[in-house]
Amino acid sequence: MSDAEDYATSCCESDCDNSDGDSIDAFENEEVEPDDCGASSLARSSTQVITKESLLSAQRQHLHTVMELLQVAEQHARTLLIYHRWDVDRISAILVEKGKDWLFSEAGVTVSETRDLVLSMSSSPVTCDICFEDVAPTKTTTMECEHCYCNDCWTEHFVVKINDGQSRRIRCMAPKCNAICDEAIVRKLIKVKDPNMADRFERFLLESYIEDNNKVNWCPSVPHCGNAIRVDGDVYCEVECACGLQFCFSCLSEAHSPCSCQMWQLWEKKCRDESETVNWITANTKSCPKCFKHVEKNGGCNLVTCICGQAFCWLCGAATGYEHTWSSIAGHSCGRYKDQKTERAKRELHRYMHYHKFYKGHTDSCKEESKLKASIQERISILESKESTMKDYTWVMNGLYRLFRSRRVLSYSYPFAFYMFGDEFFKDEMTTEEREIKQNLFEDQQQQLECNVERLSKSLMEPLDELSEEEIRATRMNIINLSVLVDRLCHKMYECIENDLLGSLQNTTHNIAPYKSKGIERASELSIWWDSGSSLRNMKPITDDSCRHAAGNVT
Incomplete structure (x- = not known):
């Protein structure tokens, strides 16, 4: 037995003999893991499963908190939350540190109580600054930033933005205006033109709670289970979805602790691709200077011959003649050259193996x-x-x-x-x-x-x-x-x-x-919570197609 084995055995025996009674009692009282993957946790988990049914409820919780904190409408609360990636604590901190005006301005929130007042008092046609057509005041819309354009131009603007994937934060058409358009107006105008696109717009707003949230990720299961996971603490953690999949919340790979995400991604690539095959070829073969096929040496002599008939020096790879002695090759001399690249490749391959x-x-x-x-x-x-x-x-x-x-x-x-x-x-x-x-x-x-x-x-x-x-x-x-x-x-x-x-x-x-x-902690199911004044109560549930779309974004 080697010294290392003696050392390991002695450490094992001494540590095992010194186990105390308190630890044993704690082990015996440890709860056996349930066989049922759907069993709920006895205590509140720091991770929650968000299903298709509870996604709206999860979003409403955050919206309600910000609406109460800032006394703003739902649309403004959503704009603030999307901009700050649904981080309520960050919004509270900025409010205290820099004030409400800065908070609103940075996120593109404009609160106005006088919108449409001037136009409602006039029946004269209004010239749209986009299409330059004269339209009736009833066929125009004024945003809270007080920019007014015809409904047709607004609608086309919304359609373009939704198709470009910018539906969560549609800015006003006016040059250099940072204001975010009222989602109720977007919904109303789009629904007239294309009800299906209006449903897409609703779904994108709903999914923003997952797509734009640092604390929420889709479960990377294949096929996709339709669930998302929300963490309350550190995002560098490993979680288990209700479907039974365990994964790293930060990088969505399989659970890989104690590897960091950067280490694991490189290791996966190293094990998956052909980099180590290339290392072996580099370490053990040389390219023929004539046909460029890789040749492996099977003897001690440094003069090798390819199957194409070309003789070359194994040390430097240069073409040579056939006549040689133990110290020289006809028509060639490369000295005592040592291929450092080959030696390094051999060491790296041996280490990896x-x-x-x-x-x-x-x-x-x-x-x-x-x-x-x-x-x-x-x-x-x-x-x-x-x-x-x-x-x-x-x-x-x-x-x-x-x-x-x-x-x-x-x-x-x-x-x-x-x-x-x-x-x-x-x-x-x-x-x-x-x-x-x-x-x-x-x-x-x-x-x-x-x-x-x-x-x-x-x-x-x-x-x-x-x-x-x-x-x-x-x-x-x-x-x-x-x-x-x-x-x-x-x-x-x-x-x-x-x-x-x-x-x-x-x-x-x-x-x-x-x-x-x-x-790894199993995420508990998020309880469904409704606000009595919810304007989203009748929203259509997220469809299976959208779940597949979301899973595709993750991978």
Whole structure:
């Protein structure tokens, strides 16, 4: 056994033996995850699922808050919220810091109580400054910014903006006017020309709560489930939709903590595309100077011959004659040239293969261990049918869920290490000595976690239904101790990443989703809330087609 293995084993044994009773009690009392994906949370979740039915209610909550805060109409509240990406706290802060006038002016909100007063007192034709036609005052519309044009010009302007995807913030036609057009007027004029476009306009206003909201994202499930997720806290988190999909809220990829979103996106690309194939070709082959096919050397001599018959020097790739000795080739001399590019490609390929091997190994193990659930439940059923003093076997399922979580953390820790200690992000952030110290610190913790995860996996594979009651009790204590220890090691690894690794960076910011002992939080369903004065009560529900459109925007 190597020194590294001795060290890992001693750490595992000492940590496991020192598990305290309080931790064990807490583990035994931990709630077993429900099998039903639709089960609601016992306490209010920090994430909520917004369905097609509750989307309007979610939007109304924010509209009502701003309407009460600023004493404005619904249209003005919506304009402010869309401009500030539905961030009520930001609107409140700007109101206190810079005042209502600045807040309204910046968002394009104009409040007027004298609109149409002058025109209503006159029956004379009005000349539209857009089409230069004389029209009756009843066929013109004046916006709150007091710019007046004929209804036909307004309608065409609205149609163009809606078709261009600018329906959420349609500005006045007047040059240099920043005012946003009244959505009620847009709705009224568009409905006369094209009722279907009026429905699109309504849908775009409704979807703006998701499309323009930093705290809300569509679920990236395929096929699309039609749900969106709203978070109340930090957007750098991992969430679970009601459909069962777990994903990173920030980048909408699969849950990948402790990798940052930037790291994970590069790792996915590296695993998906042909960059590593290119690296292998660069490291192990040379291009023939005649036919340009790639040739792999299968001997020690540096004079190689392509299948086309061309001889060339392996060191520099130049064409040569056939006659050669151990020190020279006829008609050619390249000295003792060493291809630095090839050597670097070999090192990078070897490094990538190391981290990918462990990443894929733990990912594959996680898939295999997911099959344990059915067999363990079957064994528990057999044990519960026997006459025994032990009746509570929740510790088995708790241990299994702990294994799933810790295995996932371990799997994604390898892509994190690949970029944390590579040159892609932090080349200028650490000296060689600092990098080596931090890498050793991280790998020590990674090694301890890996060792105990494997021990937990082995313990959970014990045939409990074939063991004696005394052996079951010993297995129970072993699984509980290892589960508590693995959870503690995961916490320590995240503390190391956040404080010692990412926290010490000066020029780069990488955020990771926090570790949670109970796993990724399932979003609770948003309760439907209605304002008695809602003008949107009769709005058509969002259609399946619009959900598919929204999902397409996400991907």
